[in-house]
Amino acid sequence: MSLSRFPCAVCGTLISRRPPDAKRPRHLTCPRCRYMIYDYPRSAAGMLVVRDDRVLLLERAHAPRIGFLDVPGGFMEARETIEGAARRELREETGLTLGKVDSLGFYWDTYFIKGFGRFPVMNFYFAGHWRRGEPVAADDAASAAWVPIASVMRHQKRFAWAHMKPLLRDLAAWAKRA
Numbered sequence: 181m182s183l184s185r186f187p188c189a190v191c192g193t194l195i196s197r198r199p200p201d202a203k204r205p206r207h208l209t210c211p212r213c214r215y216m217i218y219d220y221p222r223s224a225a226g227m228l229v230v231r232d233d234r235v236l237l238l239e240r241a242h243a244p245r246i247g248f249l250d251v252p253g254g255f256m257e258a259r260e261t262i263e264g265a266a267r268r269e270l271r272e273e274t275g276l277t278l279g280k281v282d283s284l285g286f287y288w289d290t291y292f293i294k295g296f297g298r299f300p301v302m303n304f305y306f307a308g309h310w311r312r313g314e315p316v317a318a319d320d321a322a323s324a325a326w327v328p329i330a331s332v333m334r335h336q337k338r339f340a341w342a343h344m345k346p347l348l349r350d351l352a353a354w355a356k357r358a
């Protein structure tokens with residue numbers, strides 16, 4: 181993986197980012213003016229929709245991981261609640277709205293932006309039952325499909341993100357309880 185660089189906010193010198201080790205906040209120090217920032221993780225939120233024994237997955241329309249399978253979700257915006265962000269992303273990407281949802285858990289992953297580098301992401305997920313309407317893929321999603329939960333791991337080579345494996349395992353347990 182190539183290093184990527186970004187300009188120091190104080191003096192503009194290019195600072196190199198490295199892949200995060202996720203053990204502790206990283207310091208990034210400008211080699212010229214010694215300005216230091218903590219490289220904290222970003223937050224993302226997603227929504228798993230269950231209909232009978234199937235879960236709603238999306239095919240990604242845009243880079244990164246174009247054509248890979250994804251869960252409705254995305255980066256949180258400032259001042260949103262985590263659940264509000266998950267509901268917004270579901271609405272934007274599928275047009276669906278849900279009633280009551282459960283918090284499913286929290287999953288680490290990384291994300292890469294060209295020219296910025298790889299950074300740690302905290303992914304929060306909720307799960308709820310489909311109520312009405314057919315999903316209409318939009319925004320970051322090219323298409324939507326109801327995938328049987330019992331056989332979802334057969335598609336793991338097409339999962340867009342590493343954390344989808346533990347996430348969908350946890351969803352299977354949630355669907356049995358719910």
Ligand SMILES: [Zn+2]
Nearest residue numbers: 188191210213
């Ligand atoms: Zn500097």
